[in-house]
Amino acid sequence: MTEATRECALYEPLLSGALDNELTQQQQQLLQQHLQRCEYCSAKLAQLEQQSAALRAAQQTMPEPTMPHLQTTTTPVWQWLGWLLMLVGLLVIGGWAAYQYVQDASLPIWLKLAVGAVYLGLTVLFIGVAWQRKQQAKTDRYKKVQL
Amino acid sequence: MQTLQQQRYQLLQPHLRGAQLLAQQLLQCQSSAEDCLHDALISAFTTKGFPETAKVKAWFLQVVRFRSLDLLRQRKKLTTLDAISTLEEVVNTPLPAESNALKALSLLPFAQSDVLVLRELNDCSYAEIATIMQIPQGTVMSRLARAREALRLQLQQLERGEQAND
Numbered sequence: 351m352t353e354a355t356r357e358c359a360l361y362e363p364l365l366s367g368a369l370d371n372e373l374t375q376q377q378q379q380l381l382q383q384h385l386q387r388c389e390y391c392s393a394k395l396a397q398l399e400q401q402s403a404a405l406r407a408a409q410q411t412m413p414e415p416t417m418p419h420l421q422t423t424t425t426p427v428w429q430w431l432g433w434l435l436m437l438v439g440l441l442v443i444g445g446w447a448a449y450q451y452v453q454d455a456s457l458p459i460w461l462k463l464a465v466g467a468v469y470l471g472l473t474v475l476f477i478g479v480a481w482q483r484k485q486q487a488k489t490d491r492y493k494k495v496q497l
Numbered sequence: 498m499q500t501l502q503q504q505r506y507q508l509l510q511p512h513l514r515g516a517q518l519l520a521q522q523l524l525q526c527q528s529s530a531e532d533c534l535h536d537a538l539i540s541a542f543t544t545k546g547f548p549e550t551a552k553v554k555a556w557f558l559q560v561v562r563f564r565s566l567d568l569l570r571q572r573k574k575l576t577t578l579d580a581i582s583t584l585e586e587v588v589n590t591p592l593p594a595e596s597n598a599l600k601a602l603s604l605l606p607f608a609q610s611d612v613l614v615l616r617e618l619n620d621c622s623y624a625e626i627a628t629i630m631q632i633p634q635g636t637v638m639s640r641l642a643r644a645r646e647a648l649r650l651q652l653q654q655l656e657r658g659e660q661a662n663d
């Protein structure tokens with residue numbers, strides 16, 4: 351390579367830009383004019399081109415990264431339907447039983463209240479556990495991907 | 498029927514190799530790079546802020562880059578990137594690469610290999626590089642020029658070393 355002239359440093363970024371096709375038309379013209387006069391920069395451009403091609407070629411030979419095995423976790427529709435039917439049935443039966451129970455005049459009021467409290471407590475506990483589970487599932491970021 | 502996850506995976510798939518090279522270059526370790534890529538993929542699958550198709554590449558590379566930098570900071574307990582680039586142990590562990598060009602790349606200081614990986618191994622435009630690195634677009638060209646010059650010198654040095662060994 352011949353010696354660099356003092357103005358060559360100014361053209362260094364443009365050489366890079368030319369390689370990447372990112373020069374404005376004006377910049378292109380400036381660079382072309384310099385390249386016609388300057389052997390040093392012309393040779394350098396060729397060298398940089400080669401270097402860039404070598405990197406890109408090397409990239410192609412790198413192995414494809416091993417990817418996590420994707421697993422779908424969407425619940426099928428029939429499962430939702432099953433749960434829904436069961437819930438509706440339970441509500442109807444439970445409602446009817448509760449109504450009969452309240453109407454039954456042979457039982458003292460304190461027993462009715464006590465039994466009601468037991469059922470209410472069970473329901474609260476059940477909902478509490480379900481809610482906790484749901485929160486856990488939300489924060490577990492690895493649930494959806496098997497690594 | 499395609500799940501959201503499968504759709505996103507298809508969009509990301511062409512950029513995975515480049516993204517892994519980026520992480521590898523930053524972390525200088527293949528297995529941490531793989532972990533980093535997997536983490537980035539998981540957040541890509543679950544995020545609500547997934548970008549439109551044209552911006553997927555820049556977005557994903559940015560996620561991978563930030564994650565790598567976080568890991569580096571944790572590892573080195575450093576707060577600034579400049580401090581990382583001055584650490585010789587980070588800079589001077591070449592990856593096992595068959596190509597001289599990649600070997601030379603891995604010997605470059607962090608700040609220079611970063612921009613080169615985005616341009617040469619991920620084919621990012623200057624606008625994309627500016628977005629990913631969060632720098633003004635006008636500075637991308639000169640950064641790349643400096644990095645390329647550094648790579649050129651590093652390659653010459655490697656070749657000289659090989660000749661000396663022969």
Ligand SMILES: [Zn+2]
Binds near residue numbers: 354357361391
């Ligand atoms: Zn010149």
